[in-house]
Amino acid sequence: MLEIRNLHAGIDGKQILKGVTLTINPGEVHAIMGPNGSGKSTLSAVLAGRDGYEVTAGEVIYQGKSLLEMAPEERAREGVFLAFQYPVEIPGVNSTYFLKAALNEVRKHHGLVELDAIEFLALVKDKMKALELREDFLKRPVNEGFSGGEKKKNEIFQMAVLEPKLAILDETDSGLDIDALKVVSAGVNRLRRADNAQLVITHYQRLLAYVIPDFVHVLCDGRIVRSGGKELALELEQRGYDWILSERNHTA
Amino acid sequence: MTPLIADSEVGETDPFLASFDTFEGEEMASSPPSWLRPFRKAGLSRFAELGFPTISDEDWRFTNVASISKLPFSPMGKTPSAGADRLSLDILPFSGVPVHRLVFVDGHFAKDLSRIGALPPGVVVTNLAAGLSDPSLELEKRLGKLTQDSKNAFGALNSAYFTDGGLVIIPPGTALGGAVHLCFVTTSSQAGASTNVRNLVHVGQGASGTVLESFTGLNPARTLTTCVNETWVESEAYLEHIRFQDETLESYHVGSLHYHLGSRSRCWAHSFSLGARLFRANIRATLAGEGLECILNGLYLTRAEQLADHHMVVDHTQPNGTSHEYFNGILDDRSRAVFHGRILVRQDAQKTDAKQTNKNLLLSDEATVDTKPQLEIYADDVKCTHGATTGHLDEDAIFYLRSRGIGLERARRMLMHAFAGEIIERVQNEPLRAVLDRIVRNRLEQNPHVKVEI
């Protein structure tokens, strides 16, 4: 589904990703962990197509196509979804209008008929309830005045509506209380299918206790320095990142 | 001519004075009330005395009206424009909304295009010229009362040359059923042709109503429109006033809007400015009573060489008053905007709550904004805030929208529309708001800069 090969990328002349290689197959959940500033959000931004990043080497193949050549909206229509670490407030843009427009763009891209307002509301109603979102939520401007937790829930709600093939969750767990974490994790797990994949960026094992990864990778200073199964996350929680770094230095 | 006037200014105003004898001669034929002649003459000499403002005048620092002073001034006289009766209402904005509509073509009341429905007892909705010839309305007690202290050359010029306009009088305790639409159309394609109109709105104690005023230009030409409004909102009364200016991109438009608000009154005044090469609004709100609410809400869209200038003074004279000004502008190409908002809080105006914001969205690197808030506070227990921002579309927001599948062009439009929507949504009258929303949306859609450059 996704193949990242030797990806080098930076911004404003600063090299941040220094050769990331990662393969994600359909049905898999991968977790990326790593210290602050190691490049996790940069990786997700490059995958989603944010402007301003310079890819200096490497390539990304998504469903057989070169991802980096696609405009952000094309990637989204082809099923790439980024749950932002810091979702943006967009005053004046109504949530219903926004999400209906987004969904219909995706549907149009796949040759499906566009949904009208009533069909759209019918579709989102249950998904809202499952994420325990308040009724008035869709009437408000996108993320405006939302609490940190509400913003994160909104990301997962959008994901549930758009049903992406590849979901990248950038620290969706941070800022969530324990109940919200359960709700959000359940939301993520509901979207798990044999034909899609998830890339979960997190600092904490506690999310991975609910969203159980098939693989855990450690990103340090722009490189994946270790990969393992779900038990690697536990080990990191107990021993921190220094352990891996020093081990690496020893072997190097 | 007074010797106080510098030579250059005399030269500039001369052509504007010269037309008066012909204008007045024509008017005398229609036997106007006796007090009108001195009124006009006073306007003319006031104009001669003031002369056109220059950029050394603090209130006109960023707006050069030299090009107006050089126009071959030709005021609309008594004769209506040819073809006025053949004009189709359909091409005019808001024509689909059922309202009491008075249409004015080149400053002349077009009776056949106008339609005034049933009105509550005592309500007057008519054209000003008709009102002036009705002595029972005693308009000599109103006309010019709110403008007499003003140092506004364009207002003075208007006093001399105004042809007609709207007259709305809502007696105390009366709700005006349905909005009044004063629909002004400029059809002239002659450079220097000048339409001078004047509106008088009086909302009596505890009365309420909605008045829409629209200006549309049909033929691009260097025409000049001046408009003077005198609006009274008496105590406990409510007025929603919507002004929509969409003259051609060649034209000049100067509006002088005077509001006089009584105790516990509420006045919501909206200004939408889309057209004119040079647009200037002089907004003067005198908050004369206690505990009132004055909302001044405006949106300007400019492109090409347009200049939109809002110059306002909000004068708090009594305690517990609220005034909020919200002005948003979207500027493209080499267009410019000027915003000057002066809030004056007099010593007696304790517990004043005054807020002012001016936000500008630049779609081009060449567009410029001069924004100047000015708080002048003589009371000690007040809450006054102001803020101004100028910037481009939020790149993070654009990326967020795109990352959900929404194309770049549409994302930009959504954000621009949202920015305009902040202002549009304050319009209380729903059918009129819907039309404004559609017009603004269409105008933004037409903008070539929203398109993605390849």
Ligand SMILES: Nc1ncnc2c1ncn2[C@@H]1O[C@H](COP(=O)(O)OP(=O)(O)OP(=O)(O)O)[C@@H](O)[C@H]1O
């Ligand atoms: N515009 C920029 N200019 C310069 N440096 C930048 C810019 N954006 C990000 N960086 C730097 O790139 C590095 C990686 O940032 P990134 O946000 O990808 O880290 P992260 O792994 O997501 O960290 P966190 O765990 O704190 O979210 C950081 O050192 C950051 O300061």
Ligand SMILES: [Mg+2]
């Ligand atoms: Mg990050």
